[in-house]
Amino acid sequence: MTNFINNLYKNQALFYKVFLFILTAVVIVYLLPKGGKFKYEITKGKPWQYENLYAPFDFAILKTDDEIVKEKDQIISNNIPYYSFNEEVVTQIKSEIEPQIKEVFTDSILNRRRAEITTFVDKALEDLYQYGILEEKKRTNPEQLVYLRKGTEAFEINYDRLFSQEEIQAFLTSAISRSNLASIQPELLELFYTIIEPNVIFDAALTQKELDSKLNNISYTRGSIERGTIIISRGEVVEGEKLDILNSLKQEFEAQIWSDSSYNWILFGYSLLVCMALLMLLLFIRKYRRDIYENNVKVSFIFFNILLMVFLTSLVVNFESRYVYIVPLCILPLTLKAFFDSRLGLFSHVITVLILGFIVPNSYEYMFLQIIAGIVTILTVSELYKRANLFISVGQITFIYILVYFAFTIIQEGNIQNLDYEIFLTFILGGLATLFVQPLIYIYEKLFGLVSDMSLLELSDTNTKLLKELSDKAPGTFHHSLNVANLAEAAANEIGANAMLVRVGALYHDIGKMENPTYFSENQSSSVNSHDELSPRESAEIIIGHVIRGIEIAKKNNIPDRVIDFIRTHHGTTTVYFFYMKEKEMNEAVATDDFRYPGPIPFSRETAILMMCDSVEAASKSLKEPTTAKIDSFIEKIISKQMEEAQFLNADITFKEIQLIKKVLKQKLKNIFHLRVEYPE
Incomplete structure (x- = not known):
């Protein structure tokens, strides 16, 4: 039982990766469309x-969708509206006619022409309310057919048979002029204006119900x-x-x-393909990015980003598949490039696009376009912390989207008349969404404890609290760190390493010297040497201790682990040679390990560059009357000794790159010492 628990504890990282792998696969398969x-x-x-x-x-x-839309539009345009005729209004008006006639006309007129007036009013009202008077203004098409509903019956009439309120005056004026009542026209008009009310209204509910019924029967x-x-x-x-x-x-x-009988088989097939894609990614990381593979946080970060892209794409496709390109998929390679490297970013992007091929319509077109966009992203985006570079790159990515879509359209349609310009808008919106990568990287740094070039840029500011403290307490060490940073940055640029990372590492690599600054020669301003009162072993402990103390200070000030790695490795497992030889003069049986730095040795090109530059810059201070030959010789000697001690064994750096670094260091030191070219006499 104890052995089982021990094995479980030893392999907990592996079990976590298996759990993460299964969880990611299950979520992706769940998000895939439910269909064969x-x-x-x-x-x-x-x-x-x-x-x-x-x-x-x-x-x-x-x-086709166009046929259905056209048919729906035709139904809507041909739909006959319903109007309701209100009988109560007509009944109410007829009951008020006699009292209103008495009120409007004088007794003398009524005594002579009552029958004539009553007959005219009844006839005019009958004509006006035969089909009714509209509440609304007349529509533009008077020939349109409408249904007029009276009670439970509805019949079809031309729309122009209904009176609008604007047409009443003209109708009454014409009717009066044709009668024998023209002399009392003002009184008649006053009578009608008093009693007439609209009684026909548009029945929106019934019209819509009829329209819905027709649309549902398509x-x-x-x-x-x-x-x-x-x-x-x-x-x-x-x-x-x-x-x-x-x-x-x-x-x-x-x-x-996608039936009940085949559901499990299809699900099994989807699971196999998704697991295979994720397994390829995991194997790639294990083979080519071992440091990332052994860090569960980084592996979780990569899988989380893939899940996020699959989720967002699935969400958009379920809402409206036409807008699938709004999802800023290029954020994935951008983010992974910012935290890791281009190769991993592109590989992860391709794996994600392959998975998304199950979700999106026109999968071949989508995959081709997204893979090309991912390649352009990796090739164009450099120095992400520079805002101008990001804007330029996003513009290039958007242009590539539009260009590839244009090519696919003319291949499929054979002309440019059928271009869907709304898709161009989705490309532009997707490009603008890609700009969100900068705040997203900041969020990721806080959530996952990772470091991007933008954070490194902030750390490289010499006005930060920690570097200001180093400048105050150990000015010589600060000046030395600046010189090393300049040398290391130039060397990194020469071999294509991460120049920003190595510069920041160089600025912070000696912060442990702040504790006992006078025990380091660059901070000694007088002829008094603090080591004169100590034994060689005690002096070596203080010198070696600046690495451990530097790590403690860095962690206390929340310096990222990627930068702390430079503090750990800048002396590797070399010995404090001066005090070792001094102790050996007094004691032949001295143990070399007592004077050796704890390590580890450099495990990347950047940490190897810092070790070389740190040793060369420090040793260059002891050069007396430097010449080109002396500089070349002592650089060769220092770096060769480090190679003999196997300090670069784990650094993934080639002999050719080391030769290029030597060349840069020689040139830089010659410039520092202002050496001229030696011409033959």
Whole structure:
């Protein structure tokens, strides 16, 4: 039992990776669309390159989206509106006619012309309310048919048979002029204006109900294909009716295959493919990025970003697949490049795009476009901390999206008339969303404890609290660190290493000397040497202790681990040679390990560069009357000794790169000492 627990503890990192792998695969499979995958790729405008295709079962030919939209628009434009006729208004008006006539006309007029007035008013009201008076203003099309509903019955009439309120005056004026009552026209108009009210209103609820009924009865199919019918022959161009039939077969196939009986098999197939893709990524990290593989936080970070992109794409596709390019997928390689390197960023991007091929429509077009965009992202984005570079790169990425989409469209359509300019807008919005990578990187730094070039840029500021403290307490060490930083940055640029990282590492590599600054020669301002009162062993302990103390100070000030690595490794496992030889003069049996730095040795090109530059810069202070030959000789001697002691064994640095670093250091030191070229006499 004890052995089992010990083995479990020793392999906890492996168990975590297995758990992370399974969890990621399960979530991705859950996000995949719930349907089978049609085994043929349908590309509009291209010849059918598969065998002759026969209908595997009976299926209906689906109408295209454009056909359905056109049919809906036609139904909406031809829909006849409903109007309701209010009988109560007419009854109310008729009951008020007699009192209003008495009120408007004088007794003398009524005594002479009552019957004539009453007859005219009844006839005019009958004409006005035969179909009714509208509450609304007249519409632009008077010939339109409408349904007029009276009670439970509805009948069809022309819209112009309904009176608008603006037409009443003209109607009454004309009627009065044709009668014998023209002399009392003002009184008649006053009577009608008093009693007339609109009684026909637009019935929006009934109209919409009728429209919905018609829209719901739309047939989404046109014709059918019987089983065994040849659909398309090899070499035929996929277009027109053939394209519609193929798309119909694809939809029916994917709907039928996702049945209860095949559900588990399809799920198993999806799981295999997703697991295979994630496994390739994990094996790549294990083989080529061992330091990342052994760090569970970094592996979790990579898998989290892949999950995030799959989730966002799935969300957009479920909402509206046309907007799939709004998802800023290029943030993935950008982020991984900022924290790790270009190769890992591109590999992860390709794996993610392969997985997304199961989710998006037109998967080949999508995958081709996104992979090209990812390559452009890796090639164009350098020094992400410079805002101008990011804007330029995002512009280039957006241009590539538009260019590739344009190429696909003219291949499929054969012309540029069918370009969907709304897609261009999604490319631009996706490009703008990519700019969010900078605040996202800051969030990731806080969540996962990672370090990007933007953080390194902040740390390289010599006005930071820690570097100001180093400048005050150990000015000689601070000056030495600046010189080493300049040398290391130049060397890193020469061999293509991370110049910003090595510069920051150089600025902080000796912060441990702040505790006892006078025990280090660069801070001794007088002829008094603090080591004169100590034994060689005690002096060596103080010198070696600046590495341990530097690590403690860095952690206390929240310096990232990537920078602390330079403090750990800048002396590797070399010996404090001066005090070792001094002790050896007094005691032949001295142990070398008592005078050796704790290590570890450099494990990257950047940490190896710092070790070389630190040793060379410190030793250069002891050069008397330096010449070109002396500088070349002592640089060769120092670096050769480090190589003999196997200090660069784990640094992944080549002999050619070391030679280039030597060349840079020689040139820089010659410039520092202002040496001229020695001409022959």
